[in-house]
Structures are given as C-alpha cells and as structure tokens.
Amino acid sequence: MTASTGRSYRRPIALFWWLSRRSYLLFVLRELSAVFVAWFVVYLLLLVNAIGDGAPSYARFVDWSGSSWVLVLNLIALAFVLLHVVTWFGLAPRAMVVRLRGHRIPPPQIVAAHYLAWLLLSAIVAWVVLR
Amino acid sequence: MADEITLEVARYRPEVDSSPVMQSYQVPLREHWAVLDGLTYIKDQLDGTLSFRWSCRMGICGSCGMTVNGEPVLSCATFLTDYAPGPVRVEPLHNFPVIRDLVIDIEDFMAKLPTVKPWIVRDVQSPVEQGEYLQTPEELEEYQQYSMCINCMLCYSACPVYALEPEFIGPAAIALAQRYNLDSRDEGAAERLEVLSSPEGIWACTFVGECSAACPKGVDPAGAIQRYKLTAATQTVKNLLMPRSKR
Amino acid sequence: MSTFHDVVVIGGGGAGLRAAIAVAETNPALRVAVISKVYPMRSHTVSAEGGAAAVSAADDSLDEHAYDTVSGGDWLCDQDAVEAFVAEAPRELLRLEHWGCPWSRQPDGRIAVRAFGGMKKKRTWFAADRTGFHLLHTLFQTALSYSDIVRYDEWYVTKILVDDGRAYGVVAIELATGRIETITASAVIVCTGGCGRVFPFTTNANIKTGDGMALAYRAGAALKDMEFVQYHPTGLPFTGILITEAARAEGGWLLNKDGYRYLQDYDLGTPTPDPVLRNMELGPRDRLSQAFVHEFEKGRTIDTPYGPVVNLDLRHLGAKLIDAKLPFVRELCSKYQNIDPVTSLVPVRPVVHYMMGGIHTDIRGATSLDGLYAAGEVACVSINGANRLGSNSLPECLVFGNRAGRAAAVFAARYRQAVPSAVQAMARDEERRLAEELARHAEGHERIADIRTEMQTTMENGAGIFRDGDSLTKASDQLHELRMRFAHAAIDDHSKDFNTELIALLELGFMMDVAESIIACALQREESRGAHQRTDFPRRDDERFLAHSLIQRGADGTGRVSYLPVTITRWPPGERIYGR
Amino acid sequence: MNHRRSPEPLLWLLFSSGGMAAALMVPILLFLFGIAIPLDWFDPSYDHLSAVLHNWITRLILFGLSALALFHWAHRFRYTLYDGLQLKRYGTPIAALCYGGAVAGSVIAAALLLTI
Numbered sequence A: 001m002t003a004s005t006g007r008s009y010r011r012p013i014a015l016f017w018w019l020s021r022r023s024y025l026l027f028v029l030r031e032l033s034a035v036f037v038a039w040f041v042v043y044l045l046l047l048v049n050a051i052g053d054g055a056p057s058y059a060r061f062v063d064w065s066g067s068s069w070v071l072v073l074n075l076i077a078l079a080f081v082l083l084h085v086v087t088w089f090g091l092a093p094r095a096m097v098v099r100l101r102g103h104r105i106p107p108p109q110i111v112a113a114h115y116l117a118w119l120l121l122s123a124i125v126a127w128v129v130l131r
Numbered sequence B: 001m002a003d004e005i006t007l008e009v010a011r012y013r014p015e016v017d018s019s020p021v022m023q024s025y026q027v028p029l030r031e032h033w034a035v036l037d038g039l040t041y042i043k044d045q046l047d048g049t050l051s052f053r054w055s056c057r058m059g060i061c062g063s064c065g066m067t068v069n070g071e072p073v074l075s076c077a078t079f080l081t082d083y084a085p086g087p088v089r090v091e092p093l094h095n096f097p098v099i100r101d102l103v104i105d106i107e108d109f110m111a112k113l114p115t116v117k118p119w120i121v122r123d124v125q126s127p128v129e130q131g132e133y134l135q136t137p138e139e140l141e142e143y144q145q146y147s148m149c150i151n152c153m154l155c156y157s158a159c160p161v162y163a164l165e166p167e168f169i170g171p172a173a174i175a176l177a178q179r180y181n182l183d184s185r186d187e188g189a190a191e192r193l194e195v196l197s198s199p200e201g202i203w204a205c206t207f208v209g210e211c212s213a214a215c216p217k218g219v220d221p222a223g224a225i226q227r228y229k230l231t232a233a234t235q236t237v238k239n240l241l242m243p244r245s246k247r
Numbered sequence C: 001m002s003t004f005h006d007v008v009v010i011g012g013g014g015a016g017l018r019a020a021i022a023v024a025e026t027n028p029a030l031r032v033a034v035i036s037k038v039y040p041m042r043s044h045t046v047s048a049e050g051g052a053a054a055v056s057a058a059d060d061s062l063d064e065h066a067y068d069t070v071s072g073g074d075w076l077c078d079q080d081a082v083e084a085f086v087a088e089a090p091r092e093l094l095r096l097e098h099w100g101c102p103w104s105r106q107p108d109g110r111i112a113v114r115a116f117g118g119m120k121k122k123r124t125w126f127a128a129d130r131t132g133f134h135l136l137h138t139l140f141q142t143a144l145s146y147s148d149i150v151r152y153d154e155w156y157v158t159k160i161l162v163d164d165g166r167a168y169g170v171v172a173i174e175l176a177t178g179r180i181e182t183i184t185a186s187a188v189i190v191c192t193g194g195c196g197r198v199f200p201f202t203t204n205a206n207i208k209t210g211d212g213m214a215l216a217y218r219a220g221a222a223l224k225d226m227e228f229v230q231y232h233p234t235g236l237p238f239t240g241i242l243i244t245e246a247a248r249a250e251g252g253w254l255l256n257k258d259g260y261r262y263l264q265d266y267d268l269g270t271p272t273p274d275p276v277l278r279n280m281e282l283g284p285r286d287r288l289s290q291a292f293v294h295e296f297e298k299g300r301t302i303d304t305p306y307g308p309v310v311n312l313d314l315r316h317l318g319a320k321l322i323d324a325k326l327p328f329v330r331e332l333c334s335k336y337q338n339i340d341p342v343t344s345l346v347p348v349r350p351v352v353h354y355m356m357g358g359i360h361t362d363i364r365g366a367t368s369l370d371g372l373y374a375a376g377e378v379a380c381v382s383i384n385g386a387n388r389l390g391s392n393s394l395p396e397c398l399v400f401g402n403r404a405g406r407a408a409a410v411f412a413a414r415y416r417q418a419v420p421s422a423v424q425a426m427a428r429d430e431e432r433r434l435a436e437e438l439a440r441h442a443e444g445h446e447r448i449a450d451i452r453t454e455m456q457t458t459m460e461n462g463a464g465i466f467r468d469g470d471s472l473t474k475a476s477d478q479l480h481e482l483r484m485r486f487a488h489a490a491i492d493d494h495s496k497d498f499n500t501e502l503i504a505l506l507e508l509g510f511m512m513d514v515a516e517s518i519i520a521c522a523l524q525r526e527e528s529r530g531a532h533q534r535t536d537f538p539r540r541d542d543e544r545f546l547a548h549s550l551i552q553r554g555a556d557g558t559g560r561v562s563y564l565p566v567t568i569t570r571w572p573p574g575e576r577i578y579g580r
Numbered sequence D: 001m002n003h004r005r006s007p008e009p010l011l012w013l014l015f016s017s018g019g020m021a022a023a024l025m026v027p028i029l030l031f032l033f034g035i036a037i038p039l040d041w042f043d044p045s046y047d048h049l050s051a052v053l054h055n056w057i058t059r060l061i062l063f064g065l066s067a068l069a070l071f072h073w074a075h076r077f078r079y080t081l082y083d084g085l086q087l088k089r090y091g092t093p094i095a096a097l098c099y100g101g102a103v104a105g106s107v108i109a110a111a112l113l114l115t116i
C-alpha cells in the first residue's frame, strides 16, 4: 500500500559499471573467455582444414601458427580458457546436487571430481595426439 | 586506537536535493560499535534529521542494509573498528530508488514476492487433526538453507543484472521459490515453473554470483537459481521428448 | 481522506498476522487490513530464538503444561485462559507446520521438542534457534496467499478512534510520504507487541515502544498487570542481545566469577551434569535474574565496562551439538562478542525481555471497549501471570491472535455502523495535532534522545529486578518532571518524507504513558510475586493481592489503579517449588 | 504471456554443455596445437595426425566440441553485450547474430569434418 512519492532518487548506471568493483570486472573477464573459446573453434577448424588438405598444407599451417602474433593470441586465449576452467569448475557444484546412497556429496568433492576428469581427459588427448 | 572516526553519510532530502550529497560526522570509535551504532549516535546527539531503518540490531530483521565503503552489508553487523582509521562511507543500498537519506524503496520486491507463490501449495490439505506431515531431518536439510532469507535485499543490491533489468525477479525471490519447491510437503513446483522460467525469471541471471557473496545468511541464491536452471531445462527436454505426460 | 476496512489489525508480527488470517478464514467476505510500522517480516517476533511450547509428547499432558504455566506465573494467571491456551496451542503449532514452518524434526520425521525453563516436560517445539524468525516468515508468506488481506506497510498508527465506548478505526501516517490518513473499521485488533524499550538495557528491538498499550490506554481501555516486567537472565553485556534459554536447556551452566554454579544457593536445586527439568539453570526467569542480583551483592560477579556479568558455559556441549541446535547463538557470540562458545565462556547479565502486562482482554481477545481487540505481547489475557515461562509467548500470539481474529470477524459482520460525526471530528483533530508536532520547534531545545535515555535510567533504577516504595516514588516524580520537559522536546526534521524523528517523538510519548503506568501499578502492589519483587514487602500476599491490577486513564490524564480477582479453576495458590 | 515456448531452457542447456565441453577439452588442445607444436616442443608426424583425424570417432568428437563451444560463446556473448554494454534494446539482432553465428559455424564444421 505504500505509494511511491515519485520523488525518489534513482542512481544512474555507468556504461562501464563493471569497472566499479573488482568482482564485477572479474565477472566480465569470465564472460569474455567465451570469445576465446570461439577463437579456438576457428583455429581448430583451420587446423582440420589444413590436415585435410595434405601434408604441405599442414606444414604451412604450423609455420603460420608459429608466427608471433598467432602465438601471443593463443597464449592470451589459453589464459582466458584457464580462467573459464577455474570459474566453471568452481561454480559447478552450485548447480548440481549429487547424491550417493541418500547422502549429498559435499561441494569440494564435486569440484575435485571435475578436476580429476579434466586431468584424465587431457592426458588421453595428449596421448592420442602425441602417441 | 583513535577515539573518533569519520562517517561520510549520503543525504537525500527530496524536498531540497535533486541528488544525494555527502555529509561528514565524527563519531566515537568504540569496541563493539557497529556502523549502526555510529548512525544512531549521529541521530541522537548530532543531527536528528538523518533517516535510516533499523530494528533488531542482531542481524535478523533485515531492515538495516546499507552500502558501506561500496559493499552492501547489514549495518548492525558491520563494525566500525574494521574500518579504522576511516573515513567510512555510508550510502543507501544500490539498485533501489532512494526515498530519503539511507532509506530505499523495496516495493518492487514486495510486489514480485507473491508471484512466485512462497507458501505451501498442496492438492489436498490434510486436516490438522491428523497430525504433522512427516519430514525427516534429511528432507528438512534439503531446503533449510533457502529458508534462511531475511529479505534484507543485499543480494539485489549486489546483482548487476537487477540494476540493468528491473523486471528481473531477482535472487531472494527465486531462492524462496526454491525453498518451497524443495520442501517435501509442497506440491506447487509445477505452478511456480511458469513464472520462474520466464525471461524475467532464472534465465535473466547470468550467474554473476555477487548475490551469494553479499548474503549475510548464507542462503546462496546464486546456487538456488543455478540449480533451478538445471531443473527447468531438464523439464523442458522431458516435455519435448514426451509431450503428452503432464509432469 | 478516509478508507474503510471491516477489520483493521494494527501490527504485523506473529499475533497480528495470525489474527488477519483468522479473519480472512472466518469470513472471506470481510475486508481486512494489516497496518504495521515496519514491513511485517521485520516485526520483533523475528528475533525469538528458543521455541514455542505445546503438548505433543505421549508422556505429557495439557494439565501439566497448565500447571507449569500457573505456578511459573506465581498464581497470577487466569486459569480459564491458561486452559484454553494449552488446549489450543498444539493445534496452532501443527497448523503452522502445515503452512510450512521448518520445525526441527526427529529422525523418524516427527516434530522434535526440547526442554525449557520452568517446564516439567520437554514440550518446546523449535526451528533450530531461529524459531521466531521461521514462524514469522511462514506466517508472512502464508498471509501473502490471501490476496484479500490488504497491507499498509510502514504506516504508523497514532490514534485509535473511539466514541461512546466503541472503536471506529485509526489515524495513521504513511512513513514514506508523511501522508496522514483516517482508516475506519468495524473492529480493530491491537497486536503491536511489547515495550522493552522503556528500559535502557533490553533484548527488545528498536520498534518495541509500547505503542499499542498507550494507544488503547489513551482510548480508554484498561491496562492490566503492568508492574510485571520480565528480566531474562542471559543477555550479552553491551548489546543486550539475547542468548536463548535453549542454551541452558541443551545443558549450559551459569557460573559466577569463581566458576561455581551459584544457582544451587538460591533454592533452585542441586547441580547435575545433565540438565534436569525445573531444576537449576532450568528454573524460571524471574528466580534466575533475582539470583544474579544476590550474587552481585555478594561480590561474586565479574566487572566489565558494560556492568557486572556472570558466565554461561556451553563448552562441554561440543561444537556438533551447538551447530545443530544452537547455530544462531554461535553466530551471535562470534559477531557481537568476538567469542566462540565452543571454546570460551559467554559473559551474560539479566536484561529486560518481556512484558507480562498489557491491554486487559477476556479470553476471546476482547478489551473493555466494543470493537477493540488485542492479542500477543501487547495484550494481557493473563496466561503469563507474574512471570511468563519461556516459549509460551509465541504460541500465545498464535492462539489468541486466532481467537481475537475470529471474535473481531464475528463482531464486524454483525455490527456494521456508520461512522459518527464526532469520530470524524476527532480524526481531523488528530491530523491537525500531527501537523503541529511536525512543525514543533521548542525554546528549550530538549533532545528527544536525552529525555528517552533519562526515562530509561529512571525505570531501571526505580523499577528494576528489585524495587521498593522509595525507588518507585522517586521514579514517579522523575517521570513527572520528564513529562514537563517532553513538552519542550524539539525536532530538527520538518520534512514529510520518511521522517524518523517525528516517529521517535511519537514513540517517546507512548513510552512515557507506559512507564507511568508501570510505576503506578508497581507502587500500589505491596507484595512480592514473580517478576515484581518489593524489598519492602518481600512476601507474596494472597490475602490482598491475588488480583490483577488494572489501570485506567482518568479525565485529567492520570491513571487510576483498581483490582480484579484472578480466575482460579483447578489449581489453588501454592508454593512455587523448583529443584525439589 | 506464453513462457512455455521460450527457447531459453534449450539455449541454456547448449550453453552449459558447451561450457563443460570447452572446460574439459579446450585447454589441452589449445596448448598442444596453439603453443607446444608451433614452438616445436613436440612434432607429431603428419601421417599420424591425419590418421587420427580420419577416425570417425575423432570427427564426431570434434564436431560436438565445435558446435557446443560455439553455442557456449553465442549465449555468453549475447548476455555480455546485453549487460556489459547495455545493449538489451538491440536484443533481437544481437541474438540473431550470436546464435546465427553459432549455427553457421556448426554447419561449416560439419561440412569440413565430413569432406576431409
């Protein structure tokens, strides 16, 4: 039943509001990691294309990928992707409630399970590629 | 320890100000004094025109939320000595219209709350004479965390999505809906689904997570929303695969 | 401006919300409104920690609950009211369970109960140690489902409109805008809670300023048993934050400065390692608080900057039990006292906690005025007598909130009446008075806070745990003086928008009325009973004072005290025995 | 208001599956092919890589990863534009651009992986 006076003050929102707090900035960086995920897909498809086109084409790709701007870009991308990994795994147990024989598994264990799966998969991929 | 500390308090008097102005006061710096004690000192001894809400001064009534040095906090549970030597900046909670000084307008939340039906919904009410609905401690634990919300609005104040999209139902209201969805006595989940999984509901949340960081009662609204996203999405897929079954 | 509702409930705490739901359920055709000076879920009920009593265990009986209540109240309870109360309490708590209250449970899913002070059986239902919080939010959220309950949130009632012995509504200020409105009604239910803020050191929230008692008193209703003010033995020394009795019920000990469980010296039983019902730390609050004063006089308390304290020892309970049953106690100690009860002693001292007295009502919640009802801490149906037992108050709010709601609904449906012009004139006068208060500048520039603080110390010194004729007479004189100064209190804030200084002024006015009636009743009662301990009359005197004091305002504004016999049904006055 | 037809739940499912897939797979792949191999820390033979790639399981996995990762990007990027730059008023074109991009990318990926 409280009628607003109509005189109340509304604080304007700055365009770059996420600069105002560290936690907001971190959030925006986390969201931007998706751009680098997309870059990775592009890069991956270029690689696939190169391999599909034969050995010389693959060699050219490796040359190009060694050029400094591509390397730097990939390094930055890797940093962002790792930020993605850390935040994603950190938040995962908040969305899922896993139960084992009626008991809720404590969140730290769920996080640990994620990292374990991550290490395992990474090892398999590395093995398949480098075997 | 210095024996005084400066409070810089946001003043907004709609009759004279077009936007808030900061005013400084010197208050005693004493052990055990909360920011709220500083404010009541100002009101009682220095300036009776300062307006703010408070009641229980034990962190349970949810009235005294303010922005202190940029962070949304309960002013009765935030201590001056933690900010020494000061100054301490006290502003109203962000993301809400300011009625006066440190008093914000929370009618928006009060209007949204009933839309998520935060009460027990049952197809059949069994009469009280038949005794309690049984609920094991484990079933209680399932929703207990989400039942701790004191409606203090700190989460809304911390959430940038609420700032940008005032239609967003918001963290506390969704957590309260989940509190009932997860209660073994409740059968209203289907009724709450529509509002919760509307664009103004859970899908507006981008999991900034600041709501949970700000929450003084460990409610974890971000987690509640996230869990509900999973539930709602699975439900949608089920409905797509088996369009005829009702639930 | 004026709006009409069939029933207006003042107060959105446990009692007020329960009453509003009762009206809506009794007669859905009625328009019911809840007016509250804070958002309902901020009401003081939210602070209640320990639990709510109602018989549920197989080895318990209504008679035992009634006897504990009557003897705990030192035989000043009306026993018909007590019988109605214990009979309906279980049903009310179950209803709350059906509405979703997260009561703590036993492993098999049934309601769990805990021990509480002065109770011979375990019968206190609890939701961890946040019982009031869960109870209030459950009621509030359930009330949201009744779309016909209209709420006036953050509206402050300044007057109950009464003409010719009948209530017609209220005048209230909308805080956000300063708008003053007359809200008329066929029935008014006062559920504004207690008045702990009349004292300097209290567990009570800032809003507990006895508004409803003063509103009813000014309107001509009688107040009852106002001299009975409960001190809770365990409050944190600076803040007055309550450490719930449940801490002792779970096994906590009270130790003096020598680490000695001093209660054994005060006829409260012998110490045992595990808690025993109605024994030692599980004695009633009045006796425990009085024991503290004696310890202080013997020099066996500990001095702190915030007064003498004793220690509450919870260490032997262990972290696991404390986290399961007393998590809020742990949170409060660490936040506000910087100590962890798992490893350290908790300093505590008696603190003003609860008002046994209040607006005189019958067992339907009806006051001495037609159409005016009251329930909850503001009322005195007389189930608490001279000393309330812990965990009886929350169920009281529910049982009598429900009863008052139903009675008011019936009344409102039967006696609809046009508002007499005298009432309209009265409302206009009140609106004018408020406008004047807002413009009030005073020559003397008395600060509201100064007068309030002095009133509080006056009450503490004059009508504390122990009082006597001299201290009370002195307090009476000082209050009289403060009354004069109050007329010159200044207000700096002349704005209409959320003017909390104006509210503080009005609250202080109400508190002065309450303070005066406490002193007046205490002065007349020349005996010691329950929470009213006169050092000049140390014995209970059933000959003269097995009676309720009633105070009513005379035409000249002063109160007149008279007596009303206590209703005794089955339990004739006897000795209060604990620990034997 | 008919919320039932809202595509949000499906988009969110794609987004989170993509987020999970990306978190699990992208770091190692990016490290190997974006950093380690270009820097010559490792040098797997072309024949080996080609053989791995022509295995249909690899192709399936790579397609899944690409498509999901793109939807992950689309969803996050859309909301970043909405909130980070306050462009909600251009909601429709932004959504079209993002999810359209993801669909197009997935089609290209499928075509590539099928034709090599």
Ligand SMILES: Cc1cc2nc3c(=O)[nH]c(=O)nc-3n(C[C@H](O)[C@H](O)[C@H](O)COP(=O)(O)OP(=O)(O)OC[C@H]3O[C@@H](n4cnc5c(N)ncnc54)[C@H](O)[C@@H]3O)c2cc1C
Binding pocket: C010, C011, C012, C013, C014, C015, C016, C035, C036, C037, C038, C039, C040, C043, C044, C045, C046, C047, C048, C049, C050, C051, C052, C053, C131, C132, C155, C156, C157, C158, C191, C192, C193, C194, C203, C204, C205, C207, C208, C211, C212, C242, C244, C353, C354, C375, C376, C377, C378, C390, C391, C392, C393, C394, C395, C397
């Ligand atoms: C710290 C603490 C712990 C407690 N623990 C327990 C316990 O464990 N068990 C137990 O049984 N009891 C306990 N009690 C006592 C019990 O909580 C209270 O007696 C009870 O909650 C009072 O409820 P109520 O509805 O009467 O009033 P309140 O909850 O105080 O509500 C009063 C309402 O009236 C409104 N109001 C007041 N004045 C005005 C006005 N002028 N205009 C408009 N609205 C107005 C307020 O806004 C509020 O909504 C405790 C009390 C305290 C202080």
Ligand code: SF4
Binding pocket: B148, B149, B150, B151, B152, B153, B154, B155, B156, B171, B172, B175, B211, B214, B215, B216, B217, B218, B219, B220, B221
């Ligand atoms: S969820 Fe937490 S922060 Fe939000 S209103 Fe509830 S208690 Fe406050």
Ligand code: F3S
Binding pocket: B158, B159, B160, B161, B162, B170, B171, B204, B205, B206, B207, B208, B209, B210, B211, B212, B221, B222, B225
């Ligand atoms: S901060 Fe806001 S965006 Fe979601 S996770 Fe919390 S509601």
Ligand code: FES
Binding pocket: B054, B055, B056, B057, B058, B059, B060, B061, B062, B063, B064, B065, B074, B075, B076, B077
């Ligand atoms: S005053 Fe109640 S939460 Fe701070």
